Amino acid sequence: xxxxxxxxxxxxxxxxxxGLAEAVASLRAVADEGADFDGLAVRRDGEGLRLSVPGAEYxxxxxxxFAARAHEHAAYVREWYVWHQQMPQEPAxxxxxxxxxxxxxxxxxxRRGRLTRGGGVARxxxxxxxxxxxxxxxxxxxxxxxxxSLDADGDRRRRRYTxxxxxxxxxxxxxxxxYTDPHDARRLRKEDDxxxxxxxxxxxxxxxxxxxxxxEPAELVRAVEGFYPATVTNWHHEREGELDVTHWExxxxxxxxIYGIVQTWNRGEGHEHVDRVAEACCDDSQCLKRxxxxxxxxxxxxxxxxxxxxxxxxxCSLVVAAARRWTRLEAEESRTYEFELTPSEKAxxxxxxxxxxxxxxxxxREADFADGANRYRARFLRAKRFEDGDLCGVPTDRDEGGGxxxxxxxxxxxxxxxxxDGAADDGCGESEG
Amino acid sequence: MSExxxxxxxxxxxxxxxxxxxxxxxxxxxxxxxxxxxREAHWKEEPSLRNSLRTVVAEEVYVVPLFVSExxxxxxxxxxxxxxxFEAGDxxxxxxxxxxxxxxxxxVDKTVHYCGPVGTxxxxxxxxxxxxxxxxxxxxxGPGAGLAVVGHGTKRNENSAKAVEYxxxxxxxxxxxxxxxxxxxxxxxxxxxxTDYFRSDDIVVVPLFIADGYHTQEDIPEDIGLSEDGSGRGxxxxxxxxxxxxxxxxxxxxxxxLMADVILERAADAGADLETRTEADAPESARGGGD
Numbered sequence: 092x093x094x095x096x097x098x099x100x101x102x103x104x105x106x107x108x109x110g111l112a113e114a115v116a117s118l119r120a121v122a123d124e125g126a127d128f129d130g131l132a133v134r135r136d137g138e139g140l141r142l143s144v145p146g147a148e149y150x151x152x153x154x155x156x157f158a159a160r161a162h163e164h165a166a167y168v169r170e171w172y173v174w175h176q177q178m179p180q181e182p183a184x185x186x187x188x189x190x191x192x193x194x195x196x197x198x199x200x201x202r203r204g205r206l207t208r209g210g211g212v213a214r215x216x217x218x219x220x221x222x223x224x225x226x227x228x229x230x231x232x233x234x235x236x237x238x239x240s241l242d243a244d245g246d247r248r249r250r251r252y253t254x255x256x257x258x259x260x261x262x263x264x265x266x267x268x269x270y271t272d273p274h275d276a277r278r279l280r281k282e283d284d285x286x287x288x289x290x291x292x293x294x295x296x297x298x299x300x301x302x303x304x305x306x307e308p309a310e311l312v313r314a315v316e317g318f319y320p321a322t323v324t325n326w327h328h329e330r331e332g333e334l335d336v337t338h339w340e341x342x343x344x345x346x347x348x349i350y351g352i353v354q355t356w357n358r359g360e361g362h363e364h365v366d367r368v369a370e371a372c373c374d375d376s377q378c379l380k381r382x383x384x385x386x387x388x389x390x391x392x393x394x395x396x397x398x399x400x401x402x403x404x405x406x407c408s409l410v411v412a413a414a415r416r417w418t419r420l421e422a423e424e425s426r427t428y429e430f431e432l433t434p435s436e437k438a439x440x441x442x443x444x445x446x447x448x449x450x451x452x453x454x455x456r457e458a459d460f461a462d463g464a465n466r467y468r469a470r471f472l473r474a475k476r477f478e479d480g481d482l483c484g485v486p487t488d489r490d491e492g493g494g495x496x497x498x499x500x501x502x503x504x505x506x507x508x509x510x511x512d513g514a515a516d517d518g519c520g521e522s523e524g
Numbered sequence: 525m526s527e528x529x530x531x532x533x534x535x536x537x538x539x540x541x542x543x544x545x546x547x548x549x550x551x552x553x554x555x556x557x558x559x560x561x562x563r564e565a566h567w568k569e570e571p572s573l574r575n576s577l578r579t580v581v582a583e584e585v586y587v588v589p590l591f592v593s594e595x596x597x598x599x600x601x602x603x604x605x606x607x608x609x610f611e612a613g614d615x616x617x618x619x620x621x622x623x624x625x626x627x628x629x630x631x632v633d634k635t636v637h638y639c640g641p642v643g644t645x646x647x648x649x650x651x652x653x654x655x656x657x658x659x660x661x662x663x664x665x666g667p668g669a670g671l672a673v674v675g676h677g678t679k680r681n682e683n684s685a686k687a688v689e690y691x692x693x694x695x696x697x698x699x700x701x702x703x704x705x706x707x708x709x710x711x712x713x714x715x716x717x718x719t720d721y722f723r724s725d726d727i728v729v730v731p732l733f734i735a736d737g738y739h740t741q742e743d744i745p746e747d748i749g750l751s752e753d754g755s756g757r758g759x760x761x762x763x764x765x766x767x768x769x770x771x772x773x774x775x776x777x778x779x780x781x782l783m784a785d786v787i788l789e790r791a792a793d794a795g796a797d798l799e800t801r802t803e804a805d806a807p808e809s810a811r812g813g814g815d
Binding site: 181184274277278281282288290291292316320321324325328335337345347348404405407408409412 | 536537538539540547551554567568569570571572574575576578579581596600601604631
């Protein structure tokens with residue numbers, strides 16, 4: 092690094108010299124194989140070096156002339172260098188970082204201007220707001236200070252990323268709790284704003300109040316993947332037309348242990364049950380991934396897959412665990428019960444189910460007696476209509492003369508040793524029945 | 525050739541503490557700079573096992589199961605979900621001897637070295653002893669004290685007990701503790717009868733579990749009389765007086781920082797070019813329990 096520090100900088104301040112010179116040298120080094128990127132084309136032919144950008148073409152250049160022309164079009168050269176020498180070269184990460192700044196939408200001079208002005212460029216990834224700016228590390232306070240002026244992006248401006256909750260995107264980062272280690276995202280994703288555990292990373296319940304500031308490109312990807320694991324990779328596969336989707340039928344067929352029972356839920360009588368699973372679990376209100384899996388490759392589900400940026404390539408463990416419970420519940424036959432309810436009471440029961448299903452219970456105001464899901468209203472209904480826990484005193488199971496419902500096992504079984512205690516791998520739960 | 529370490533663990537839909545050890549140990553390994561790329565994956569959390577290998581950049585991946593015994597998960601679930609062409613016989617193990625096998629996953633262009641679980645590695649004996657040291661606050665704990673290594677045990681998988689007995693035997697062979705006994709939740713000898721098995725006044729109880737959860741924080745403490753039924757998670761004294769003994773209950777051994785070194789040992793045994801030690805050996809220098 093820094094080989095070019097003694098070269099004359101034709102274009103700008105001393106600070107730019109080293110990096111740009113190195114970028115030019117790198118570009119010249121690949122001229123034999125040719126470079127064609129973001130509007131910049133470079134190659135060597137019989138006349139010498141050739142360089143072109145939109146609106147200008149230079150042929151028969153010697154080394155010094157090439158350097159001079161490259162300096163004239165420094166933004167192109169710098170961007171070529173950034174994307175080939177500085178950015179993570181792993182294809183998914185590279186693709187994502189380009190997407191973040193809408194790199195394909197404008198040529199390097201405009202792009203660098205856009206990235207420098209104001210807040211730079213921002214995009215949303217689920218509930219994440221990703222903001223990228225070109226900034227001079229030495230002028231920014233914080234951990235970047237002290238980076239050498241010889242860094243390859245010669246004017247010292249480098250891409251730095253800020254990551255926040257979308258609802259905090261307009262909040263100055265200093266007012267949020269600052270983070271610099273991208274791996275901390277894995278822990279932030281574990282709880283929602285109320286401190287409740289989030290088993291599904293892509294549920295739309297990401298907590299607010301934090302900000303990752305001054306991330307480098309690879310760190311940004313790590314943080315994003317910490318919040319939403321594997322989303323960048325699968326999104327990239329999809330863009331390449333290579334996303335390997337595993338549909339419901341195939342996912343269920345490979346289950347063993349306590350989840351093997353889910354196979355019995357498919358009875359060759361259509362896919363209404365899976366439609367309901369997807370409506371219950373995979374709707375945009377529940378998960379920000381866009382469901383790409385269907386019943387099987389030839390049988391799409393009847394419900395919408397959602398509008399998420401990143402795809403869901405197969406039923407997740409939460410869906411499979413829920414389906415295990417439904418498989419058992421849905422084995423029951425319907426019965427006819429007779430209840431006495433006023434019209435308002437029937438409507439109230441429906442309102443309560445809606446409130447739970449829509450996650451609205453916590454929002455019902457304490458004294459909003461017009462809301463059927465109000466706690467006092469529910470308590471009144473219970474006081475009036477429940478006898479020994481049974482609605483209107485009607486036993487759930489007439490054969491057994493009342494008591495609890497058909498689903499009598501404990502919820503611990505659902506987790507199958509999933510308290511992770513280590514029971515997990517000794518067959519506790521998982522390999523039962 | 526670039527190398528990565530993938531720590532695979534159970535995880536939970538209900539208990540956030542379940543995945544904490546995998547995350548904490550990964551952080552320790554990363555902080556120590558032992559290997560270039562460290563990732564975790566979970567059966568019940570994300571990234572899922574199915575999606576995990578594709579999140580790794582390196583071409584050479586050492587997969588280490590953070591599980592206590594060889595059995596259903598290590599031999600069936602993990603290989604299936606990682607799409608490894610692997611059968612239980614490939615380890616050529618009688619229940620505690622799993623080494624590693626090298627396989628090509630079906631869906632990504634990588635080489636996977638699939639290792640045996642941390643729980644049956646010899647170094648696990650050291651972690652159990654370290655756990656006894658840390659819970660008693662006595663680096664010389666042993667003489668005059670009893671050590672109970674507690675496992676789940678299940679008739680469905682005899683390997684579950686084997687791992688516990690294996691380490692109990694190894695530690696007993698060191699003649700460090702006055703008495704060493706393997707005990708189980710679901711089979712004989714049972715942890716309920718803990719004090720029947722020891723003459724020593726002090727008994728250190730180390731559960732061979734990966735994460736703290738229902739079993740280690742409620743079941744076992746109740747079984748050995750540390751807490752009343754239903755008194756709530758983790759509410760017991762250390763030490764606690766039971767039947768004339770002082771019981772030093774350690775909680776899940778898997779949260780012990782030194783566990784990170786066992787993960788590295790597994791990978792190194794499989795051929796990984798890495799540092800096999802984090803700073804877990806040096807007091808207070810490792811990242812703490814995570815949070």
